[in-house]
Amino acid sequence: MCRLLRCKTQALPIVDRYRVEQDKYAVVKNKKRVSEYGEVFTAEREVKSMCDLIPADVWKNIDSTFLEPSCGNGNFLVEIFSRKLTRCRTTDEALRALKGIYAVDLLPDNIAESRNRLYGMFSSVYGESDTAAKILSTNIVCGNTLTGKRADGTPIEFLVKD
Ligand SMILES: C[S@@+](CC[C@H](N)C(=O)[O-])C[C@H]1O[C@@H](n2cnc3c(N)ncnc32)[C@H](O)[C@@H]1O
Numbered sequence: 001m002c003r004l005l006r007c008k009t010q011a012l013p014i015v016d017r018y019r020v021e022q023d024k025y026a027v028v029k030n031k032k033r034v035s036e037y038g039e040v041f042t043a044e045r046e047v048k049s050m051c052d053l054i055p056a057d058v059w060k061n062i063d064s065t066f067l068e069p070s071c072g073n074g075n076f077l078v079e080i081f082s083r084k085l086t087r088c089r090t091t092d093e094a095l096r097a098l099k100g101i102y103a104v105d106l107l108p109d110n111i112a113e114s115r116n117r118l119y120g121m122f123s124s125v126y127g128e129s130d131t132a133a134k135i136l137s138t139n140i141v142c143g144n145t146l147t148g149k150r151a152d153g154t155p156i157e158f159l160v161k162d
Pocket of ligand 1: 037038041070071105110146
C-alpha cells in the first residue's frame with residue numbers, strides 16, 4: 001500500500017498529490033464506520049507522543065512485544081515498527097522485530113492496510129520476503145478482540161517468537 005501510494009503520488013499533479021496525502025492521514029473514513037465501529041484513527045502526532053511515554057529501554061530491544069487490540073489501519077503499528085527498524089542491521093533482525101508485533105481489528109480492509117503498510121516498510125529496506133509476509137498474515141489478524149475469535153469463529157492465534 002505504501003509503495004503503491006508513493007508511485008501514485010509521483011505521477012499526480014500537485015493538487016491531486018495534496019489530496020492523496022490528506023487521505024493518507026485522514027482520521028475518519030466515513031460517518032457510518034465511526035458510528036458502527038467507533039473508527040476514528042489516531043493522528044501521527046498523538047501516536048508519536050504516546051509512544052514517547054514508553055520507557056526508552058523498550059525501544060532499544062528489537063524483540064519487545066506489542067499487542068494492538070484494535071489496530072485500525074495501523075497507525076500505531078507503523079510507528080512501533082519504524083522505531084524497531086532503526087535498531088535493526090540485518091534481515092534476520094528486522095524479521096525478529098516484526099515478529100514482536102501483534103494486532104487485531106474487526107474490519108478486513110483495516111487489516112489489509114495494516115499488513116501492507118508494515119510489509120512496505122520491511123521490503124523497502126530488506127526486499128521482498130515470504131517470511132515477512134507470513135508473519136504479517138499470521139500476526140495481524142481480522143477478528144474480534146473481545147471474543148478472541150476470527151469472523152469464521154476459529155480462535156485468534158499468533159505466531160509466537162522462538
Ligand atoms: C478508535 S479506532 C482506533 C484505531 C487505531 N488503534 C488508531 O488509534 O488509529 C478503533 C478500531 O477498533 C476496531 N474495533 C472495534 N471493535 C473491535 C473489536 N471488538 N475487536 C477488534 N477491533 C475492534 C474498529 O474497527 C476500529 O478500527
